[in-house]
Amino acid sequence: MRSKSLGSVKRACLTFVTLAACVGVSVSLCPAHSQTIAGHAIGEDGSKLEADQRASPNLTTEYTTVELSIPNGIDVTATYQNGSNKIIRIEATPRLPEPGASGQFGNFVFGKTSLSEIRSRFGSKGLLFTGVAPATATPDGGVTIVSSYEVQGTNIIASFVSKISAASLGDLNRRFGEDMYGHIESVAMLESTVVADIDYLKLTRGHELVYDVGYAPIVWEDAMSPVGVARGISLARISPSQLPAHRIYKGPINAPYFTDASARNFQTRIAEGMAGGPVFAGEYAVIQVGCGTGCSIAYVASVRTGEVSRIPIDDEAAQYLDLKYQIDSRLLVTQSARGEALKCHMQFLTMDDGEWISLLERDIGPTESCYNSIAQNLRN
Template sequence: MRSKSFGSAKLACLTLVALGACVIPIPTFSPSYAQTVAGRAIGEDASKFVADQQVASSKPAAEYTTLQLPSPNGIDVTATYQKGSKKIVQIEATRQLSLPGASGQFGKFEFGKTSLSEIRSLFGSKGLLFTGIAPVTATPDGGVTIVSSYEVQGTSIIASFASKISASSLRELKQRFGEDMYAHLDGVALLESTVVADIAYLIGTRGNELVYDVGYAPIVWKNPISTAVKPRQISVARISPSQLPVHRIYNGPINAPYFTDASARNFQTRISEGMAGGPTFAGEYAVIQVGCGTGCSIAYTASVRTGEVSRIPIDDDAAQYLDLKYQIDSRLLVAQSAKGAASKCHMQFLTMDEGEWISLLEHDVGPTETCYNSIAQNLRN
């Protein structure tokens, strides 16, 4: 199990308590100023325009200042610079809601039009995560934002693309696909903002441990992944449960289950019994795993607060050798099961956000027999 960490110049493997992963430092990159957003570049001297700009905010106030810059048509632009050196360390372009279709500042990307599935397809993976910040957040208007980040090849820069699913799109997906809606999120999440930032700045604000998706490789700015770039050979990505905390744990009355998934009705008694024990996941959900034959099982979550029952979106409907890892104070659930057709043991990292499932990362752990081990064992290997 490996993740990446900045710091020491040589490789080291440290035991991590939460999921038993290995932390491996990587070397820093040489600076490069070729990547620009709205005509501004990381590392550019901000002195020439600081006096003429309106200060939008400071973060943190003692060391960095963020300015609102003149915006090209259809986007808002901010630049964060280090007060001491006056060097720009982050640039963010965000679409103006009334003007969809403005340049997404990368290749042919367009704000409000380019989907998350297009971004991930172009880059070949879901990107990387900083363990100090959640990749999925709820928005004030009831939507959800998903951030995908990638190193820019040969530089000290990370590019991030934030895609938003509106509240209305979430409702429509729920109505059309029911419990299978999670599989369609990537297609309706639309590009909301593009950010480029210096790695050293991000370490200070997001933490120095990175988690890489399966098949990850750095991106070439304004181009798809180069065929000459070899994907990182990693075992599986690490996400800490503490990265996706819940804000409260429900301790009220347990409501009777109601079923939006037709298959769950076949297990009404088993699900009711599982709910009677109270929540065990994400603050208000009971997790129920039901056998369906030799080595086969199906898993559900049931909200003891609302009674809503939903199937956990494992790749195979009836999973072989299914193992689940979760806890009551986190929205992270790790599922491991054998994929029969592929003869492989597969691991998924999922999060429950506002009652909806979102897939974060996936990984093939090994051959089918690897699933005889628990998740904890495979995360230590």
């Protein structure tokens, strides 16, 4: 992490848990609806909010907080400064416990968008105010984790609050023991979205900010943005170091355990691949099996548990398949030709808690592009 406080710079780090990131996204948007939550924005006149909504003065009498219920299953809390009447903080939360309501940013969804997806979307863990802990216990035994980012070109900070329930914490503890926090980001789900004026936050949380390595301000993507808004995604920004392996397994190599029925056809080949030890994500062997001219199937096998799973490539049997991975990262890149589409397709995957998550897919050219290696195509 890097820390910045009114002209001074020092090094620091998050003390609670390391949560990985993977993809940097730049978005070009029409500014008409930028930084809005449920139709309201920082800097608006808060005194004009509906008079029949509940309002309660802040204890300092400097601020008024208004609670709004809007039709799409979202509750909004808006705080404005008495005197200027300018809104300085807006928070949106789902009204009902069932997931599915808009997270008020892009395609984020309350109760469904994971902390891992949030951090992956923005390419870092964000920033912290040193006066506030990044994670706090909740009365029901769960934990909330806040990921905050400056909104590019504004004086606004957007925060995404994720929660892991007590039941999920208990399950992680039973499964992973001391390593449980290495898996928390895939279980913690978006609970609320907040935008606030940075000067207000510095008054209430402290002036010193701590920034994650690789941090960059985000471009706000309003949930009301029209379909078809263009995005520019730079493949070159995706780095294996953004998804570090939680640990490198150095214990005994277990016998393969086949949960994928197709893998049983290649038991000998998979066992031989596992004998060489892990080469991906700290504990996995990668096995690529030929199935004809230019055709192959790929599996990963945990040398720690023995579990074997198929790498989720779109085609049943990939043509001109190339894989890129390394032992100290959970990022795996696949490249293969799509026969019917006559396209060379690249996919970025991560392995979290034994499950594959697709981060990004992209056609990179005609089938002939797959004659090049992944590294070559990423340089082009």
